[in-house]
Every structure is written in structure tokens, then in C-alpha cells.
Amino acid sequence: MSQNAKKGPSQQESGKRSARERRKAAELAEQQAQQARLAKEHKQQTLIGLIVVIVVVALVAVAGFAIWRATRPVSxxxxxxxxxxxxxxxxxxxxxxxxxxxxxxxxxxxxxxxxxxxxxxxxxxxxxxxxxxxxxxxxxxxxxxxxxxxxxxxxxxxxxxxxxxxxxxxxxxxxxxxxxxxxxxxxxxxxxxxxxxxxxxxxxxxxxxxxxxxxxxxxxxxxxxxxxxxxxxxxxxxxxxxxxxxxxxxxxxxxxxxxxxxxxxxxxxxxxxxxxxxxxxxxxxxxxxxxxxxxxxxxxxxVGQEGVLPSIGASGKPVSLS
Missing domain, CATH: 3.40.30.10 (Glutaredoxin)
Known part of the structure; x- marks a missing residue:
């Protein structure tokens, strides 16, 4: 009895340590999981940012080509x-x-x-x-x-x-x-x-x-x-x-x-x-x-009346709208 009584507190402390270790392990696992999520999100954001940059560059290139085509001298x-x-x-x-x-x-x-x-x-x-x-x-x-x-x-x-x-x-x-x-x-x-x-x-x-x-x-x-x-x-x-x-x-x-x-x-x-x-x-x-x-x-x-022809004929200029 006395021997068993002496072992009781040690077992309790051991149980407490195990619980603390489990909590620490869980906290560490959660931290690692959060870090992994953050890393994944950062990677996704970087990829999205890269895609946006590519699209913007492409649009600028298209716009630039359109401006060049519209303004360049045409011989x-x-x-x-x-x-x-x-x-x-x-x-x-x-x-x-x-x-x-x-x-x-x-x-x-x-x-x-x-x-x-x-x-x-x-x-x-x-x-x-x-x-x-x-x-x-x-x-x-x-x-x-x-x-x-x-x-x-x-x-x-x-x-x-x-x-x-x-x-x-x-x-x-x-x-x-x-x-x-x-x-x-x-x-x-x-x-x-x-x-x-x-x-x-x-x-x-x-x-x-x-x-x-x-x-x-x-x-x-x-x-x-x-x-x-x-x-x-x-x-x-x-x-x-x-x-x-x-x-x-x-x-x-x-x-x-x-x-x-x-x-x-x-x-x-x-x-x-x-x-x-x-x-x-x-x-x-x-x-x-x-x-x-x-x-x-x-x-x-x-309009649509056969034989009634527009006044400008085949060679006249468009009538002014003013």
C-alpha cells in the first residue's frame, strides 16, 4: 500500500506531462499547417499577380500596336x-x-x-x-x-x-x-x-x-x-x-x-x-x-417606290445634314 501510494503522484505528473506534450504537439502541428496554408496562399497570390502582369503587358502591347498602326505614316x-x-x-x-x-x-x-x-x-x-x-x-x-x-x-x-x-x-x-x-x-x-x-x-x-x-x-x-x-x-x-x-x-x-x-x-x-x-x-x-x-x-x-429615285442620282454628293 505504502509503495503504491508513493507511486501515485509520479504517475499523475507523468500524465500531466503527456497532456502538455500532446497539447504542444497539437499546437506545433497547427502552426505548421497554418504556415503551409500561408505558403500556399502566397504562392497562389504570386501566380495570380504574375498572370495579371502578363495580361496587362499583353493588353498594353495590343493597345500600343493599335496606336502605332493608327498613327504611323501610311504611304x-x-x-x-x-x-x-x-x-x-x-x-x-x-x-x-x-x-x-x-x-x-x-x-x-x-x-x-x-x-x-x-x-x-x-x-x-x-x-x-x-x-x-x-x-x-x-x-x-x-x-x-x-x-x-x-x-x-x-x-x-x-x-x-x-x-x-x-x-x-x-x-x-x-x-x-x-x-x-x-x-x-x-x-x-x-x-x-x-x-x-x-x-x-x-x-x-x-x-x-x-x-x-x-x-x-x-x-x-x-x-x-x-x-x-x-x-x-x-x-x-x-x-x-x-x-x-x-x-x-x-x-x-x-x-x-x-x-x-x-x-x-x-x-x-x-x-x-x-x-x-x-x-x-x-x-x-x-x-x-x-x-x-x-x-x-x-x-x-x-422608300421602296419603284421609279422614284433619290435626287443625288449616280454622281451627286451626299446632301448636307446641316
Whole structure:
């Protein structure tokens, strides 16, 4: 009994030490786990920071290239060389003009009607400004073309591929070119549907658009299923890329006023080979469609009336909006 009694306190102390050691071990393990978590978080933050830096550098590089491209001197030789490159492309639409446009009239593709104005539009299917413009004027343009009141020359370009994840601008422009060559009667309806608010993708928050979706737009516009499917094969992608490199070098397409004076932006519109300054629309108090009709010299009530022709004819300058 006495021996056992003497051992009791020692066992208690031993138990206390074991508990303390266990607590210390647990605390040490927790400290080590926390240090590991902190190290992991630091590594993740460093990686995120590195990614941010890479993205910023890339954006700055893109912006710098855009500024360089917009402000660098462009010589006649630059434009001529780019033009020759367009001509050298082996696979291109047979009925497109040498600068990348498709003339549509009441009589069909590449059949210009005499004595009426010729309207040109340069577009990018991702461009929000083009979408807004076309949604305003497409109905009037289609009616005037059908009534033989204008010739319309469409220039599909691709400037905004860098803002999509799948070369949307080039794919859409190539599809338009294929439809223009193979089913021109439905080209204008296709363009209108591509720019519809419920279809045109966002430039700033782009979500991928598949070839099948573009095909469905074409079929909805009346394009045959076989032509619609082939339109997204990329037949004219190389040609589109060369035309898109050439168009901005053409001084006749450069803005004549505003912050972008001296460079091309989309949409670009010309009437009878005269640059139509859309910056004047906002100061005119007119909506875009009304402003275009005034520039052509035709009233809205006469749009689509066969035999009633715009006053500027085939060679007149756009009527001033002021």
C-alpha cells in the first residue's frame, strides 16, 4: 500500500506531462499547417499577380500596336502593296470587286443599275457600331435595293478577331462572302440577321459563337441549307484577312472629323464615292436612318417606290445634314 501510494503522484505528473506534450504537439502541428496554408496562399497570390502582369503587358502591347498602326505614316506604296496582296490570293470570290466588295442591285450580284446612287458599307460583324447602324438602316436599304433606287456595295471585313476567342470576325465575314457569291439574293437578309440584337455577340463580353449558329442564321435568312453549311468552311478566310489589312490603308475611307480623324473605323459609309461623315448625324438632330435618306435625297414615304429615285442620282454628293 505504502509503495503504491508513493507511486501515485509520479504517475499523475507523468500524465500531466503527456497532456502538455500532446497539447504542444497539437499546437506545433497547427502552426505548421497554418504556415503551409500561408505558403500556399502566397504562392497562389504570386501566380495570380504574375498572370495579371502578363495580361496587362499583353493588353498594353495590343493597345500600343493599335496606336502605332493608327498613327504611323501610311504611304501610297503601303496601300499599293496591300492591294497587290489581295489580288494575289488564289481563292477569292469571282464576283467581288478588286477591293473586297459585293455590289447588290435589283438586277442581282455585280449588276450595277444606272442613274441611281451607289452606297458602300464597310462592316465588321462584331462591331457594335455596325450593329447599331445596320439595325437602323437595313430595312430601308433592302427596300431601296429591291425597288431599284440604289446600288449597295457590301464590304465584309475582320478587324476585331482579338476581341473574340474564336476568330469570330473573320469567320462571319468569310461566311458573308460565301453567301454573297453563292446566294446573293439572301445576302442582305443574312447581314441584317447577323446584326440582330438577339444574335450579335458582345464586343466587350464575348461568348463563343459556333459555325452551326452562323449556319442557322443563314438558313433563317433564306439561304439554302447546303450553301449555309459550306459558308462556314472558311473558303474565303485568307482573302478576308488580306482585304482587312488593305482597307485601313485606303485614305478615302479615313474619318474626316472627330477623334478618329485620319484613320478608318467601322462602320464606314460612302455615297457615290464620297465619304459620308456620320459624325454629323448626332449634331443634325436626325436618327441614323432619316439622316441617310436625307443624304441620298429621298423621303421616307418614297422608300421602296419603284421609279422614284433619290435626287443625288449616280454622281451627286451626299446632301448636307446641316
Amino acid at each position: 501610297t506604296a503601303d496601300a499599293e502593296k496591300a492591294y497587290e496582296t489581295v489580288q494575289s490570293v488564289k481563292t477569292k470570290p469571282a464576283d467581288a470587286n478588286s477591293k473586297g466588295g459585293f455590289l447588290i442591285s435589283k438586277d442581282g450580284l455585280n449588276k450595277k443599275i444606272a442613274d441611281v446612287p451607289t452606297v458602300e458599307e464597310y462592316m465588321d460583324f462584331l462591331c457594335p457600331g455596325c450593329g447599331s447602324f445596320n439595325r437602323s438602316v437595313d430595312e430601308s436599304l433592302q427596300k431601296m435595293v429591291a425597288a431599284g433606287q440604289i446600288n449597295l456595295v457590301v464590304y465584309p471585313n475582320a478587324f476585331l478577331d482579338s476581341l473574340s476567342t474564336d476568330e469570330y470576325s473573320t469567320r462571319a465575314a468569310s461566311a458573308a462572302a460565301y453567301i454573297a457569291q453563292n446566294d446573293p439574293d439572301h445576302l442582305l437578309a443574312f447581314i441584317a440577321d447577323m446584326f440582330a440584337e438577339d444574335f450579335q455577340p458582345s464586343e466587350s463580353n464575348y461568348k463563343a459563337v459556333s459555325d452551326e449558329q452562323i449556319q442557322q442564321v443563314a438558313i433563317k435568312a433564306g439561304v439554302s441549307e447546303s450553301v449555309a453549311k459550306k459558308s462556314t468552311d472558311g473558303t474565303y478566310k485568307t482573302w478576308i484577312s488580306k482585304v482587312s489589312a488593305y482597307s485601313p490603308l485606303r485614305q478615302e475611307l479615313w474619318n474626316v472629323s472627330g477623334s478618329n480623324k485620319g484613320q478608318m473605323t467601322t462602320p464606314t459609309v460612302r455615297i457615290n464615292d464620297n465619304y459620308w461623315d456620320m459624325n454629323s448625324v448626332s449634331s443634325s438632330g436626325l436618327d441614323t436612318a432619316s439622316a441617310l435618306l436625307k443624304a441620298l435625297g429621298i423621303s421616307s414615304s418614297d
